[in-house]
């Protein structure tokens with residue numbers, strides 16, 4: 126028998142793309158089984174999409190449904206969840222920070238600022254994508270500062286969608302090359318940055334994604350033991366397949382795995 130309705134479900138790094146239909150199918154099944162009628166809130170903590178080039182991708186998909194069936198399928202699925210009464214919230218990741226108000230309205234979700242503090246079921250939570258904590262990755266932080274600048278984003282969004290997609294494809298190649306040269310530790314969160322964030326938010330449990338290193342950590346901060354949960358990324362084509370999230374029920378967080386058996 127399934128456990129009773131949860132207070133919230135948290136996911137990140139689903140990396141939805143047309144190239145990985147099995148991941149899309151697993152995610153849709155997951156929100157059907159773990160969210161629809163089974164939770165009050167669904168939090169998507171960034172990198173829902175492999176990349177997001179701008180909200181006009183929805184208009185483009187409407188006009189070219191055969192070229193891009195994924196975008197509107199996801200928008201419709203999220204909208205159905207929201208219409209069913211589940212509070213949906215989205216926080217930008219490093220791949221989909223160009224998601225804006227038009228997407229939020231179409232999908233029926235609220236956009237959150239990173240970090241977001243919230244109290245649910247008597248538990249204080251601090252939600253983040255997590256990339257901002259990777260301060261040892263200086264090249265990435267410089268890149269992040271550029272692309273998160275609102276003036277840079279406004280200028281980028283004036284370019285035609287096809288041109289933006291071509292630029293993103295180039296950046297993805299450069300990013301993969303850069304990652305091959307970086308030590309694994311540099312691409313993880315920095316312990317000092319984590320402890321500083323926890324110290325600034327007493328009593329809150331930190332949940333983040335981005336690093337693709339799912340775990341439950343404890344940190345000593347000001348003589349207290351503080352919790353940090355890292356969400357898994359999703360890849361139904363990996364061996365073994367990865368995907369799932371965290372569920373908050375009865376004041377306790379626990380890991381839930383996506384079902385890849387179907």
Ligand code: LP5
Nearest residue numbers: 176219220259262264265268293296297299300303304312
């Ligand atoms: O995502 P992940 O985990 O694979 O890697 C990240 C960091 N890489 C990125 C880049 C994205 O993956 C790809 C771009 C997404 C699209 C965004 C939408 C629009 C943006 C338009 C951009 C012009 O975030 C990676 C980290 C890793 O996490 C771990 O934390 O290491 O960072 C990098 O690899 C960045 C490189 O170190 C430096 C970036 C080189 C590219 C510079 C090109 C600038 C061109 C500007 C053109 C206008």
Ligand code: MN
Nearest residue numbers: 172218219335
């Ligand atoms: Mn990320």
